[in-house]
Amino acid sequence: MEPKQKSEKFVVPIGPQHPALKEPGHFEFTVDGEIVTNATARLGFVHRGMEKGVEDRNWTQGLYLMERVCGICSHVHAMAYALGVEKLANVQAPPRAQAIRELVAELERIHSHLLWLGVAAHEGGFDTLFMFSWRDRETVMDLLETITGNRVNYSANVLGGVKIDISDAQKDALLKGMDFLEERTEHYMKVVTEDETFLGRTRKIGVMTFDEATLLGAIGPTGRASGVQRDVRVDSPYAGYPDFPVNIITSDAGDLEARFIVRIKELYESYRLVREIVDHLPEGDLTVKVPRRIPEGEVISRVEAPRGELLYFMKSNGSDKPERIKVRTPSLCNWGSVLTTAIGHKLADMPMILAGIDPCFSCNDRMVMINGKQSETQVWDWENLRQYGIEYYK
């Protein structure tokens, strides 16, 4: 791909597939001295053609395929798909199933936010925090394994409900786990708001104003850190959220620090929800019957993934196979919004700005640095850029 210097915008896209961190991708940043003036990206290295593939599978097989769009937030993909199919078929999963869906979704959010905290700390050169948060993340991974049998791709959903139930022993384990994590999270909150070196990398850096965030469509914690009141769990409650509502967390600062604070506060909110669901789990069935052939129609199924709104556009032609499933993952929205506003920031801040949106990013395999004035092209990899950032702030 030819480097582009004439266009003024910084664009880094993610495709319908949802590549996780440390996966392949290709960015091009154009810089003038230290300041980024343009960037572009090339993805598709892990494109698996799932939107096409799902058209050749029946509705049930599609569930298992779509769960594998993303390894970090697999449950929300399966949930969005299952909720969409249920809407098309005009059935509703029982309340107990809906509550368990929410429970797993919140546990997944805890694991995802802790994973992100570690990665973001690592990109900032703060590896101790990375090690601690990933160690603590094991608690929630173990809990997920205990209740679903899997550490990733939990496969909790079926069309019309869930396939797992929560036993009393599991409830106890969940409550204990939440207590431990809550105590640890207190510590993280202290680190990200008080540690001088850390604040040097986050405070007033990568600021996205409320206006930019609203217009460009920033979603999830990235948007909420700029004061945007958008959370599908609140705006359009699904699954168990009407019965176990969530409080929206926002901040007005719009900088990287705010994105840390919003996510950490969301962790508290998730702990509270997990406790509440465990204490008040509705009794009843786990599934309802969903027909094999799904009636004709088009639905949009939206859920709040850890990174923001996940949108499924689903079209049925009345047969046992979907006509079209369109997936718009939250990272795609946030790349567009954050990176449009990233121009003018320092190159050394890019790792943190990019990590700050919690990109499920495939990326950073290779980076081409083009010096606007001398038109020399240097090829860096992500590690060079990360080191550059750390050295710059030493």
Added chain:
Amino acid sequence: MDTQELLQQALEIVKEWTIEVTQPEENRRDIYIDARNIKPAVKALLIEGRWGYLSAITGLDSPEYQIDEETKERKVDPEKGKLEVLYHFCNKAAIASLRIRLPYVGAEVESICDMLPSASFYEREAMELIGITFKNTPITDHLILPDNWPAGVYPLRKTFKGFEKKAQG
């Protein structure tokens, strides 16, 4: 403002370009407009009206099928059918989709990237997977498909059934 009021407000804003409105779900309206009106409609709804945000652009292949007399196989009728582009705008629980129909030949619509740079990804995706041309879109490089992907082959069209040659190894 509740969902129905929000939807009413959206309908009001794009009224002058509206051809037809459908209600696929309680919280949704599909607003059919002509392809040439996409820019003024997006401008009125999002840039000036600040109605929600552009959540996604969906490219849709809606062919018409014919049944083969001998084999009883369902085949795409190459003469009929259309492509569709849906611009989904979300505002709280309300979703308003601007929907345009395009012919297979000359499926072209103006890019909205000059007003909304973040739409570039959505346009690139629809461009290479469904084969919709977005006039004046800033980046036209491949986003997802390999560099050696043949020109004019769009994988999400219903006529695409994979390549003849199997992968080696």
